[in-house]
């Protein structure tokens with residue numbers, strides 16, 4: 192039986208309370224399946240600034256280096272909002288972690304759970320029974336990291352840059368994900384204006400030849416922003432660079448109407464001694480400081496992030512899918528946290544939702 | 553009485569047929585107001601490629617140089633889609649025109665006409681009685697034009713660059729527009745990641761001091777993409793750089809549900825001999841080749857583009873506002889083209905819609 196080391200970084204705001212529920216779910220799974228998890232917590236984000244004067248302390252980095260996976264909560268809050276950008280919890284913790292561990296492949300599902308189709312801001316006739324998009328976002332290149340970037344007295348500048356290798360590996364991620372889904376990849380670019388994106392389109396088209404059963408299409412980012420609103424159901428896998436993926440994944444998440452339900456995975460190429468693909472797994476939503484500590488936050492995004500960790504990181508697909516099924520069951524039974532509550536449903540708090548999902552496993 | 557020279561560039565697809573209606577409306581206005589328009593047509597886009605082997609012939613440029621304003625239709629279509637990007641109608645005509653005439657200030661209203669609130673893909677409780685956002689997009693700088701940009705064997709790259717001057721002048725556009733509206737400017741950036749955008753935020757904040765009655769806020773672009781879906785009514789003026797403005801203005805346009813209604817203006821700093829601010833005025837939607845020539849296209853976006861030309865370009869505010877009122881009246885009377893038709897309304901074609909608006913002036 193394998194023992195995986197998990198670096199648990201709860202972070203700020205609702206992070207700690209929803210993380211507790213995810214750990215409870217993982218605890219229970221170890222009594223069902225033949226693997227075990229050794230979890231260790233460390234500080235990250237605002238709470239790390241308060242204690243260690245940096246959002247990403249060395250001790251936290253060391254813990255991550257020894258781990259098979261990072262289970263991440265969320266960081267940030269009003270207390271640290273006026274720090275210079277590079278010292279802020281979000282940028283100061285997330286960007287270095289991504290870069291340091293080469294977590295280039297960001298998988299962001301935008302799923303409407305049929306039980307929650309009502310929560311979408313889109314009209315019922317557009318949402319239908321829901322949709323299921325997987326956004327595959329390149330996470331360690333593009334304009335986020337391209338050099339030179341800087342600010343002078345009278346100008347600011349950044350460099351959007353993609354190498355063939357960077358595009359190829361994220362394209363492979365997208366095509367491989369599509370093979371297990373509806374076999375469609377729509378690659379988002381702005382090839383009518385940006386040279387980087389002309390190169391992006393050519394390279395993606397080239398890689399597509401290795402996946403003859405996948406249907407590849409291309410769409411300009413401005414049109415993609417429109418199509419997500421007009422007809423999100425047309426998409427299966429959306430392949431995006433770092434910047435466009437940032438914008439479109441958030442737009443798509445909001446369109447589902449249930450941000451508090453959405454997990455994400457950021458994967459690298461490194462395989463750990465345990466055969467795991469090293470990655471960071473975190474909810475799509477933020478730290479929601481306004482409701483932190485009240486026991487009302489929705490823990491499902493964090494719990495499903497643990498499921499993604501099992502499926503995409505540790506290779507424990509069956510256990511991970513079991514979490515998805517348990518969440519589905521609890522929703523079908525009508526339990527809802529405040530953020531997704533609607534008439535006729537049973538309103539529960541963070542802890543009770545965690546217990547219900549644990550029992551449903 | 554002034555005589556303005558208007559360069560009329562109908563372009564491709566539905567361009568010519570909707571332009572005809574706009575010209576009809578302008579014709580009528582000259583019988584009411586004390587100004588006259590001298591219109592001259594020229595080729596642009598795909599039809600110019602076919603005739604002159606370039607989407608922007610010299611003769612067209614010459615005509616524009618002599619004009620007080622450019623009234624633009626729309627360009628592009630499947631016939632020219634496989635040309636290299638820089639030869640394509642959209643990029644090969646629009647980008648050079650913007651740059652050549654320094655049309656840095658792009659005003660894109662995203663308005664829900666109360667009569668058409670139903671057409672929005674968003675739920676009625678979010679749309680309410682509609683919303684009225686003005687997106688002020690910088691149009692001649694940023695990553696569209698920053699140097700160096702290029703494509704090598706194994707990489708592609710572009711430069712996002714803004715100078716203080718470029719930011720200052722577009723910020724002034726936004727604040728001035730807000731003064732005539734609800735006195736709120738939300739500046740969109742990605743200051744948590746991009747140096748250009750740190751500089752953008754600082755510069756906009758500085759300029760805001762000259763407009764003490766305007767409320768300035770800042771929002772990250774990913775959040776703005778979400779907020780437009782969640783609660784578009786929170787915005788008055790959205791100030792954006794070139795790339796973010798491209799994405800958000802299209803998203804906002806789609807959220808109104810009536811792309812065929814939305815005009816736009818692209819203004820420079822140059823004042824013509826006639827006292828006009830030189831600019832290019834065009835519908836927000838595309839050339840819609842699938843319905844071209846069928847007489848069913850919605851001419852309202854083109855007609856309102858003519859209205860924006862009168863208001864923002866020629867300084868004939870009263871005449872321009874009269875067009876807006878005529879459109880409102882015709883909508884209230886229940887007339888609709890196919891794209892905005894709903895039960896109980898009277899369906900009309902392109903020409904009839906043009907006639908109705910002309911009569912309602």
Ligand SMILES: CC(C)[C@H](C(=O)O)[C@@H](O)C(=O)O
Pocket residue numbers: 281282285286437744745774
């Ligand atoms: C916090 C920020 C740097 C980050 C990003 O832009 O990547 C966030 O928006 C995200 O999408 O994970």
Ligand SMILES: CC(C)[C@H](C(=O)O)[C@@H](O)C(=O)O
Pocket residue numbers: 383384413642643646647798
């Ligand atoms: C056609 C294209 C170059 C253009 C742009 O990106 O600016 C278009 O999308 C627009 O918004 O006017």
